[in-house]
Amino acid sequence: MAHLDHAAIFSPSVARIAASTAKDWSFVDTWLASKFPGRAAPSFERNPDTLRVLLSLATLNETADEERQLFARAEASARRELSQAADRGADHASMQSDLLEAIEEALPQDGRNALDALASLSVDLGNPQPTPHELGVTLVQLQAQAQETEERRARLTDLQSHVDAEKIAIADLLRDLQGWKFKPSAELPRQNVELQRKIKALSNKLPELEDRLKAIDTAPAAFHPTIDQIAREESAYRSLLNRKMDLDSQIAPFAGLPHDADAARDQLEALRSELQSLTRRRDAVFESLVERESPRKRS
Incomplete structure (x- = not known):
């Protein structure tokens, strides 16, 4: 304890702190010696901060x-x-x-053959541990896929046949068009000129048509009646129609009269006189019939 001062020797608390510090330095020195076996540890300043860092x-x-x-x-x-x-x-x-x-x-020979078939099927299906149900389902799916593939192959074969036939027909047509027998129609130049003339005429009319279209666009919208309005109009029309039929029935008896009122009045009087004459004749005939058919009075 020669390096301790007199206050540390005579103060218990200071002595404890000094002893704890010496113990910490001893622990640090031992740890450094274990990290640098066979050679001295690097030199450093021995102060409380260094001790705290080295302890940590x-x-x-x-x-x-x-x-x-x-x-x-x-x-x-x-x-x-x-x-x-x-x-x-x-x-x-x-x-x-x-x-x-x-x-x-x-296993018998049949069992070995069946086992080999199952093993080959499992390898082909990529399932190392299949069950009979899984194998059955897979076989049904493969059969359905094979049937569908066969149908597609048949459709593709038919399509290929049609394509080949069309290709042959197109080749024949192309050969005929490229041959010396094909000649354009003599009317073709005249038709071309006529078409160009029509195109030019239509092009000249195009601004006028555009103006008409703009005028139509700017015109007021047409009246679009509703169902209720149509129903009301129809009801009014039916009422007028019934009124007309009424008037026609009233006018029908006078259909044969002249348009002049005086002439019509004279004709009406003549008809009335004729009616009265016919009425008198009817009454006379009736009375004569009654007298003839009634029993004669006893004399």
Whole structure:
């Protein structure tokens, strides 16, 4: 304790702090010596700040070393367990292989053929562990796909036949058009000139037609009646029609009269006189019939 001052010797609290500091420096020196085996540690200033930093670093380093050791032990344990599991799996696989070989040797020839067929089918389907249901469903699906493929092939064959026939017809037409027998119509130049004249005339009329179209666009919109309005108009029309029929029935008896009122009046008087004459004749005839048919009075 020669490096301690007199206050540290005679003060218990200072003495405890000094002892704790010396213990910390001893821990740091030991840790540095373990990190630099066989050679001296780098020189540095020994003060409280350096001590605090080195203590934190040493603590973190020891914690990291402990975690690394734990990871190493866990990894070694996992490797041992995996190795044991692999050994057990190898033993199980070997036993399973022996059992399968024994079953295969005990099968009859038909059973072996069926087993080989199932194995080949499983390989073709890419399913290492199929069930009979899965194999049946897959076979049905494959059969449906094969049928659909066959139908498509037949349709494509028909389409190819039509395409080939059209190709031959087009080739024949092209050969005829390119041959010396094909000649354009003599009326073709005149028709061309006529078409150009019509096009020019229509082009000249185009501004006028555009003006008409603009005038139509700017014209007031046409009246579009509603259903209620149409119903009201129809009802009014029917009323007028009934009134006309009424008047026609009233005028019908006077249809044969002249248009002049005096002449019509004279004709009406003549008809009335004729009616009266006919009425008198009817009455006379009736009276004569009554007298003739009635019994004669006894004299």
